[in-house]
Amino acid sequence: MRKSVLLVPTVIILIITVFSCQSAVFAGSGAKGKKPGIHQLYNPIRLALTPEGNLLVSDYQLGMIVTVNSKDLKTTRWFPVEGKPLGVAYAKGHIFVGNTSKKCVEVYSRGGKKLFNLGSPTEVIEHPTDIAVDERENYVFVVDGVGKSVKMFHLLKGDFIRTIPASNPNNSNLSNPTGIAVDPDGNEVYVSDYGDPKYYVKPRIQIFDYNGNLLDTIKGKKGMFGTRFSTPQGLAVDESGHVFMVDCYSGEIMAFDRYSGTLLKTLGGYGTDPGKLRLPLDIVINPKSQDIYVTNNRAATIEIFPKGGQL
Amino acid sequence: MKRKILLTGFIFVFTVLVLIAALVFWPGGTEALNPNHTGCSTCHSFHNAPGQKLTNDAVVEVLCLSCHGPAGISTLKADVHKNKPSSSYAPFTMTCTDCHDAHDNRQNWLAGTNLKQVGKKITGSLDARISTPNSGVRDVVFESRGTDAGGPSLHSFADNDQDGNGTYDGACEVCHTLAANHRNNSSGDHAHYTGQTCTDCHPHDGFFNGSGGGCTGCHGSPQDKGDGPPTRRAISGEFGLTSHHVVGGPVTDDDCGVCHYEAVDGSYHQDNKVDLRNPDDASVGALISFAQFTHTPSDDYAGSGQQHILDVQDNFCMKCHDSNGATETNFSGNALQPFSSNSRDVPNVFDRFDTANSYHHAVPGAGTNEYCIPSTTNGNNITMELPWNQNSTHDVISCFDCHMTGGHGSANQRMLRTSIDLDGLETAGAAADIGLIPSSVRTDVETFCSLCHKSSVYVIDSDPEAVGSIFEDHPGSQGQHSAASGNEMGCIGCHGGIVDFGAGLASGGNGAARGNLHGGSFVWGSGTFSAGVTTEYFMVGGWNSGWYTFIDKGNPMGGCGGGDCNHKGRSNSEGKSYTR
Numbered sequence: 001m002r003k004s005v006l007l008v009p010t011v012i013i014l015i016i017t018v019f020s021c022q023s024a025v026f027a028g029s030g031a032k033g034k035k036p037g038i039h040q041l042y043n044p045i046r047l048a049l050t051p052e053g054n055l056l057v058s059d060y061q062l063g064m065i066v067t068v069n070s071k072d073l074k075t076t077r078w079f080p081v082e083g084k085p086l087g088v089a090y091a092k093g094h095i096f097v098g099n100t101s102k103k104c105v106e107v108y109s110r111g112g113k114k115l116f117n118l119g120s121p122t123e124v125i126e127h128p129t130d131i132a133v134d135e136r137e138n139y140v141f142v143v144d145g146v147g148k149s150v151k152m153f154h155l156l157k158g159d160f161i162r163t164i165p166a167s168n169p170n171n172s173n174l175s176n177p178t179g180i181a182v183d184p185d186g187n188e189v190y191v192s193d194y195g196d197p198k199y200y201v202k203p204r205i206q207i208f209d210y211n212g213n214l215l216d217t218i219k220g221k222k223g224m225f226g227t228r229f230s231t232p233q234g235l236a237v238d239e240s241g242h243v244f245m246v247d248c249y250s251g252e253i254m255a256f257d258r259y260s261g262t263l264l265k266t267l268g269g270y271g272t273d274p275g276k277l278r279l280p281l282d283i284v285i286n287p288k289s290q291d292i293y294v295t296n297n298r299a300a301t302i303e304i305f306p307k308g309g310q311l
Numbered sequence: 312m313k314r315k316i317l318l319t320g321f322i323f324v325f326t327v328l329v330l331i332a333a334l335v336f337w338p339g340g341t342e343a344l345n346p347n348h349t350g351c352s353t354c355h356s357f358h359n360a361p362g363q364k365l366t367n368d369a370v371v372e373v374l375c376l377s378c379h380g381p382a383g384i385s386t387l388k389a390d391v392h393k394n395k396p397s398s399s400y401a402p403f404t405m406t407c408t409d410c411h412d413a414h415d416n417r418q419n420w421l422a423g424t425n426l427k428q429v430g431k432k433i434t435g436s437l438d439a440r441i442s443t444p445n446s447g448v449r450d451v452v453f454e455s456r457g458t459d460a461g462g463p464s465l466h467s468f469a470d471n472d473q474d475g476n477g478t479y480d481g482a483c484e485v486c487h488t489l490a491a492n493h494r495n496n497s498s499g500d501h502a503h504y505t506g507q508t509c510t511d512c513h514p515h516d517g518f519f520n521g522s523g524g525g526c527t528g529c530h531g532s533p534q535d536k537g538d539g540p541p542t543r544r545a546i547s548g549e550f551g552l553t554s555h556h557v558v559g560g561p562v563t564d565d566d567c568g569v570c571h572y573e574a575v576d577g578s579y580h581q582d583n584k585v586d587l588r589n590p591d592d593a594s595v596g597a598l599i600s601f602a603q604f605t606h607t608p609s610d611d612y613a614g615s616g617q618q619h620i621l622d623v624q625d626n627f628c629m630k631c632h633d634s635n636g637a638t639e640t641n642f643s644g645n646a647l648q649p650f651s652s653n654s655r656d657v658p659n660v661f662d663r664f665d666t667a668n669s670y671h672h673a674v675p676g677a678g679t680n681e682y683c684i685p686s687t688t689n690g691n692n693i694t695m696e697l698p699w700n701q702n703s704t705h706d707v708i709s710c711f712d713c714h715m716t717g718g719h720g721s722a723n724q725r726m727l728r729t730s731i732d733l734d735g736l737e738t739a740g741a742a743a744d745i746g747l748i749p750s751s752v753r754t755d756v757e758t759f760c761s762l763c764h765k766s767s768v769y770v771i772d773s774d775p776e777a778v779g780s781i782f783e784d785h786p787g788s789q790g791q792h793s794a795a796s797g798n799e800m801g802c803i804g805c806h807g808g809i810v811d812f813g814a815g816l817a818s819g820g821n822g823a824a825r826g827n828l829h830g831g832s833f834v835w836g837s838g839t840f841s842a843g844v845t846t847e848y849f850m851v852g853g854w855n856s857g858w859y860t861f862i863d864k865g866n867p868m869g870g871c872g873g874g875d876c877n878h879k880g881r882s883n884s885e886g887k888s889y890t891r
Binding site for chain 2: 129
């Protein structure tokens with residue numbers, strides 16, 4: 001009897017250990033340039049994909065938006081931001097940059113010429129941590145980490161439209177938002193949310209319509225004690241509507257079914273070996289190649305997971 | 312029954328494990344948890360814990376930065392402490408748990424309580440300590456100094472032994488033995504911005520690198536550890552000198568970015584090089600880097616030295632000092648006035664440049680300047696100082712032969728290498744009736760010209776024909792050419808072109824009329840004497856040209872008419888000419 005009592009928790013602990021040590025599926029390839037000619041990333045945060053297949057990377061420490069060739073992951077050009085950049089997005093020849101120092105979104109030309117601002121002074125965005133765009137409907141969505149909301153603007157005019165969620169009593173619909181993605185086909189906004197332990201709100205991905213109504217939740221919690229993810233950051237939605245997310249603490253890339261919330265696939269995981277990640281903060285999927293790109297913050301690299309978007 | 316026993320056993324073992332874990336991970340368990348972390352579950356998960364279950368400091372670092380990193384949800388932004396890749400010191404990293412107790416603030420050895428969870432339990436004592444890289448385990452004090460130290464928000468980042476206990480135990484200084492300032496002993500500079508919070512300029516979310524103050528925030532004062540290359544030059548004050556690139560207001564961080572690549576890309580900062588950028592091209596491909604840049608008349612410009620100077624001149628100076636100014640700028644100014652405070656357009660010097668420039672001054676490459684390349688036939692070497700005309704590898708004239716290399720500012724007007732009161736002349740030239748050009752200015756001009764041209768040849772009081780320039784030795788009644796002897800002319804008398812004093816020369820755009828000593832051609836104005844006057848050798852703009860009509864009231868030159876003042880060329884049978 002005594003043996004059985006000790007054996008049960010031991011087995012449970014072993015099972016937990018085994019399942020938490022998943023091996024890499026695809027090897028990553030870091031982009032860590034050396035000057036001159038190739039820029040060395042220092043503190044990469046968010047990612048955006050241009051129509052040409054180049055990656056735009058916001059580097060918080062350098063205060064720059066760096067362009068990375070998605071094929072060889074070499075930096076090709078960059079332009080400075082007056083302040084600390086976080087969110088970055090690309091649409092219709094414009095580069096949208098969340099400038100946390102200036103509490104607004106700055107809009108730049110492709111060549112890095114500052115054109116106009118979103119948000120300030122009429123609508124302050126305290127911490128513009130991530131940006132997503134809907135080029136069809138001409139909308140820009142900006143996560144305000146401090147404002148615990150998403151600010152919606154007109155892509156071309158820059159006008160403020162509304163705050164998402166439409167209703168957020170006690171921050172229950174959005175507690176500590178970080179990353180964002182949109183599904184233009186479904187007119188849906190996906191927001192990763194750390195939750196709030198103070199109010200027992202668990203980490204989650206919240207799905208809203210463009211009017212700010214909460215449609216659905218993909219939960220980070222699994223069962224009574226289980227956790228699928230705890231620190232959700234960057235999001236991407238593929239053309240089939242599947243939701244990809246990076247969990248910065250576990251280092252995992254997770255793919256979910258939009259409707260059932262079922263975990264479909266896991267990539268990466270914490271570590272320094274090829275294919276492993278340390279504090280991944282954003283993800284983009286190349287719709288043509290299905291390659292996944294991730295900012296690997298601690299390693300100061302961009303990692304590629306070839307065909308990682310295939311399910 | 313059996314299941315109940317199993318369940319009871321499981322719960323008992325689980326509880327014991329949790330208690331053991333709490334003791335292991337929370338050894339100083341008497342203190343309360345940081346209330347902002349809202350309990351154990353903020354970081355710990357009993358089952359299916361993400362990541363690697365806090366097994367090492369690297370994982371803890373990721374855990375901390377998942378909230379305190381740039382994209383995290385905390386407003387207290389932080390990062391590890393490490394040096395820049397370009398640092399002259401070996402790479403190091405101090406991670407979160409090197410300085411912070413992950414659970415709560417600790418009592419320090421002065422019986423106070425530290426803030427921000429600085430200090431850990433190390434080597435038995437419950438007092439807050441840090442295991443330093445070079446100084447062993449040290450007590451650390453990081454508490455509010457209140458109004459006694461200048462403000463309630465001032466913490467003991469750098470104690471500077473303010474508490475008089477003979478110990479440098481502030482949170483920053485407790486480790487530092489190599490930093491220039493606020494070391495953990497009495498050496499080094501302990502007066503560095505005392506009373507100010509270290510992280511104002513060395514932000515926690517910027518690896519504690521000195522960047523928070525911006526360019527001008529840090530470069531307002533010098534810093535030098537004295538144990539190697541100078542670490543920081545005070546440049547803000549240089550823009551307050553007599554001549555400087557930013558006029559009409561203080562230099563700003565934006566202004567720095569017009570010329571310096573470090574302001575465009577911070578990773579080039581502190582790489583022991585001066586990194587200039589082509590103001591027409593902000594890309595790294597237009598970068599010009601050099602470790603040192605000096606220029607004295609005795610320098611040997613052989614080989615790469617001269618090429619280096621030309622690189623700076625052609626790819627930096629001339630890219631801005633041309634007709635379209637600095638075309639690639641995201642900064643405060645515009646192309647022709649790229650700095651934040653300017654009232655004049657960039658002088659267009661480039662258009663004056665030509666390899667066939669007969670004025671013999673600045674040319675964009677080796678040209679027809681016979682004073683640069685020695686020749687057995689030209690015989691001009693006796694008229695020039697070294698290295699001109701005497702060193703076959705020094706075949707061009709650059710900006711820096713006349714101008715100071717310090718682009719920020721100079722005590723000399725126009726950043727010339729010697730002092731001439733050209734501003735005074737220009738102001739005087741605008742007046743309708745002015746007096747004679749001050750003899751001091753004429754002397755200054757001669758001194759300036761003599762940097763390259765041998766004064767022993769050109770500036771003489773006696774008959775010069777035996778040695779150098781064809782100066783007519785005026786009798787005393789007419790004044791001599793040498794300022795030293797009371798000459799009213801000096802170099803500037805015949806060789807004008809230093810400035811357009813009256814601002815009356817036809818302008819070629821963005822100040823082209825100014826600084827005509829650079830070269831180029833002019834439109835002769837009224838009152839000039841063209842006969843016998845050549846535009847070579849800058850025989851314009853001086854008294855001869857008519858532009859200098861104010862110089863000597865009442866026809867001081869007597870019968871000497873303008874450009875015909877070459878007595879020897881006009882009336883003297885010897886037929887001398889301006890060839891030297």
